[in-house]
Structure formats: C-alpha cells, structure tokens
Amino acid sequence: MSVQILYFASLREAVGQSSEVLDLPEGLSSVGGLRRHLAGRGGDWVEAFGQGRLLASVNQQMAEDDHPVADGDEIAFFPPVTGG
Numbered sequence: 001m002s003v004q005i006l007y008f009a010s011l012r013e014a015v016g017q018s019s020e021v022l023d024l025p026e027g028l029s030s031v032g033g034l035r036r037h038l039a040g041r042g043g044d045w046v047e048a049f050g051q052g053r054l055l056a057s058v059n060q061q062m063a064e065d066d067h068p069v070a071d072g073d074e075i076a077f078f079p080p081v082t083g084g
Contacts (some may be wrong), residue, residue: 002083008078014048031056032065
C-alpha cells in the first residue's frame, strides 16, 4: 500500500523535499500513525513532526489524526496559516 505525501511551506524546507511516495508499513492506517512514522525518521523529521501543530489533508479534504489512510491517497501536511 503506498500513498503520496506532500509537504508545504516551512515544513517543506525543514524536511528538504516537497513530496514523496511512501510504501506504508504494515498496520499504519491513520494520519496520526503516519505522523508518528515520519517523526520516527529522526533528525529534522522529529523537529518537523514531533513538535507544534501541523494540519493535514487527505485527498484535498482536511483530516484529523484519526482519519484513515488508504492505498493511493494523497496526504498533505502543512503548518497553520495565519493572516491579517
């Protein structure tokens, strides 16, 4: 099972890439599980995914950590945007 992951704004800079295709490990089935898996890469990934609040979307729909992920999904992570 694989998904496409997109990284936006300062997150893209922190992890050094804008996207990747990832084969999901057995048992990983939610956005929150994916966040933990990415943080588990260590280094810059811990900083990017282990602290602060990141927003996520699955197939261009906002998603919480308990949202399921499925084969072929597009999952985007991005920092909260403020404006004024």
